[in-house]
Amino acid sequence: MLRLTDVHLAYGHVHALKGVSLAVAAGEIVTLIGANGAGKSSTLKAISALHPLRSGAIEFAGEAIHALPPHQVVARGVSHCPEGRRIFYDLSVRENLLMGGYLLGKKELEERLAAVLDLFPRLRERLAQAGGTLSGGEQQMLAIARALMCNPRLLMLDEPSLGLAPLMVEKIFETVLSLKKGGLTVLLVEQNAGAALAVSDRAYVLETGRVTLAGDSASLARDERVVKAYLGG
Amino acid sequence: MSGRRLTHDLFFYLGMLLIFLPFMGGKVAYLPVVFAAVWGLGRFVRFAGENRGIVRFREGVVTAVAERQRLAIALILAVAVGLPFVSSNYLIEVLTSALLYAILASALNITVGLTGVLVLGFIGFYAVGAYTTGILTAKFALCNFWVALPLSGLAAMLCGILLGIPALRLKGDYLAVVTLGFGEIVRIFLTNLDRLTGGPNGILGIKRPSLGPFTIDQPREFYWFALAVLALVVLAVARLVNSRYGRAWIAIRENEMAAAALGIDVFRKHLLSFSLSAFFAGIAGSLFAVKQGFISPDSFTFYESVLVLCMVVLGGIGNVTGAVTGAFLLIVLPEFLREFAMYRMLVFGAVMVAFMVFRPHGLLGSRLIAREAVDREDAGAA
């Protein structure tokens, strides 16, 4: 469904991606793991066209998307829930969600809103509240809910567990699993490699802007190098 | 070029035609010519931007000049000293006023370029300096120029401190507005405090200074005098930049919180840069008063503040030589446009926009650009 071919990306002099190639098939959860600065978030940014590529190609559902502006990438069905949640603090929960469905038609939007709220009943109680007044866990839920509003085919989650209490982390990953059951494809970036490998089908390990390891999650979780570097064995 | 782009451009210019139409009356015929020129320029610049050879050439020049700094400075100074021998009196007057603006721009560069504090009413300090000299030497004839000169600087500095103490607690754009307010307040007071300032008519008969048997009377002599002052100011600013003061200022510009956590008294360092700027501006004002022999509030409008700010930005923010270059460009260039007479300012405005769009880092580039060029070579060697 998604294919990156030899993607290079640089911020000024910092060469963040040095030839990343990876693929995500429809309906699977794929995790990117790696240390900070390894290029995980940069990969997601490249896919959602937040930063122009130096070279390489990104294909989504058979179409090259790397030359499109970000909003058109979203229109193709790629939703990116970035690190740090980035809730619109001054907007109400409802307005936050409506912004998530910015590209939908009026009727479609109402339907989608109802569907997403069914997934996150907590948010229904807080529709009128300003986004900034939610707790950390609720904000993360809102961020995911907002990213789902556009009815994406591929959901990219950047560090959804960051800074959350263990219970909350579990909840988030359960949600991700249930989304997969609903047929959504998920590309996950996580520091919390253990938890991420537990829910995902396949994973890529990134180091200094390159893919150094790839495989199905179960065998990666047993791989000596991964255990040593990311699972703290 | 794709057809879509062409349609886009067509609509773009048709829309522009539409908005200018109500003002143009019968003169619409000029516009397509102007548009064609703008379009062509845009294409050229896009080509130049994409052409890596041109970029590399520019970096090469920056590095080369940076390496031979002393030589470059000596050369420029020699030319500057020699210039009056081959210029008309009129040109010398223009150059002298460019020198004064260069002092102002260098002074403003301390706050805007180094500390990152946007000052929009800078001309207020210049006005204070000019009026101090005017009042002391001409209006009440209390002392001669050589006493008035430092006093003018100090008076402006005092204003800077008085304004800075409350204002510098503000951040960014809020501070900018307060300084803008200061500039306006100064001008309005100058206009209305008739007995002290002569009101709208200003102060007349300010004499050029004398030093022992010499008077600095001729345009040429005054030019040299102004040049000497400018050289001193630039030297002082350059030395401050390359010292713990300059470093602290830049640190504050980059991140106040981190600077404070490292023991830098942000407020005092701000105040220091602010009052130093004001001091140099006051000195420039004093020179302006004796150069003109006549001052009135009309010389100290918001437009002048903007002009000085443009010099700093045009030359390259935070770049000591950039400020001086910017000043000469903005004063001397419009003189060449004199033939266009009434269209001069129109063209000037358009050029300013074009310049920023095509050279956002200023003519000489900021301090950063020069260093990036060097750092890139390091990275290449490593």
Added chain:
Amino acid sequence: MFLQHLLNGITIGGSYALIALGYTLVYGVLKLINFAHGEIYMIGAYLGFILVSLLPALPPFFQGHLLFFLLIVFLVAAGLCALYGFYLEKVCYRPLRQAPKLTPLISALGASIFFQNFVMLTMGAKDRIFPQTVGMTTYTVAGVTGTPLQLAIILSSVFLMALLWWFINRTRLGVAIKATSTDPLMASLLGINVDTVISVTFMAGSFLAACAGVMIGLYYGTINFTLGYLGGIKAFTAAVLGGIGNVPGAMVGGFLLGIIEALGAGYFSAEYKDVYAFFILIAVLVLRPAGLLGKGVHERA
């Protein structure tokens, strides 16, 4: 006497508020002071002048329906000015999104100089007198003298502000403006075309400024190409007074500034009229650095 000054202050304050909204909206989405905004206001006034001058040449129907005619004048002038705003952003600001902070400021000042001289060259440097359209009959109620025009100006300012409020709180595009103000990057990740939102913001601000320009033209009767400078600075002051980036703040700031000026000029001295505004501004900022309605500056951990 007090009520009289208050009325005059509110009339003027309404137009300050309308211009201030333009500064505040743009500041919200781009974190940039649009210094050419004052010129847009001036151009609005001139467009109003040009259109009103057409009246004698128009079919008698318009002379008979003056209000209708003025409505058209407003719409056309404001519509054209919205285009000016669009072009201003597109030419002077859009290429500079990634540039150092002061660069767009300089290009704005360049645009400002350009517009001023353009209007001066085409319309002349002298004051232009607005043709008498609305009758100058005055009414005196409880010692306060006012004209129907004054009332109309106040009502239209309030109406336009209500319109803006509706736009940014009740329409999807409006909420997108708010969202883009908080976090443009996130907005683009949700499929919002940030460039469009920014263009719309400039157009909305310019629309309001043009309305203010036409109103001021009708109110004072004379306009000049330098009008934008002081008007712009005052309105900007009003925006900062209320807390820049804050929409209700700009409205409050505008009215407040108008009233302060009118009272100051009425009770103290008219020569220093422009100074009061700045002194109040400095005082407010020193006591409440983020403006009257602005939020405190806090770093999000």
Added chain:
Amino acid sequence: MSDILTTDNISVAFGGVSALSGVSVEVREGEILSIIGPNGAGKTTFFNAVTGTFPPSAGRVFLEGKEITGKKPHEVARLGLARSFQNLKPFAEMTLLENVLIGRESHAVTGMLATLLRTRAFAADEERQQQKARELLAFVGLERRQESLARNLTYGERKMLEIARALALEPRVLLLDEPVAGMNPTETGFVMELVRKIRTQGITVVMIEHDMRMVMGISDRIYVLDHGELIASGLPHEVRANHRVIEAYLGGGKHAPTH
């Protein structure tokens, strides 16, 4: 060992929301003390309150027995309390050497006049500070990049630069806010070694950290914050066994942080 830094019931509230309530800690001279707790527990707020970045709304702070409550951040820094930031804040447009020299500012002695006249005292002082700055860069392993611009550093290098810069103050106490967040195990090991070396120079270290191996490996004592309150303190093994801590932070779930 005597207490070098103590807080007495400090509280911080942002717009009615309490971020820190009644926290009292005693930091002993020469120790390595860690503060742990879930995100949002108030750890960084605690640093901000102690260093005067956002002064506490109640309570008092003492450094070496002297009260420093409500002092400005730069005054606190000059009194010997240095800190690093969680979100990195190097001066991006300055070289590494200049970054560290900023930290030397409070030790520089040349005045304005000497600077303008470039006196011999100026040159000597400048040389002295640069020497010290170079030593510090070598200490954190960045000596070869001293002329690079800070903006061109990698993430890990920036963290090192922050530490070198804070050390330039010659502090008595060093506060480190998540020094190894986002680092790989090799880099973490290097930082652990570095923190130990800093302690041998007689500098007390207080750090906020999530990396349990780091925390358990080098801390003498640990404080645990949750929802703005101190819920536990003690030696590493005591804290690890404390059931409140497990509940609030360490967690027993299958998705608990494992690194």
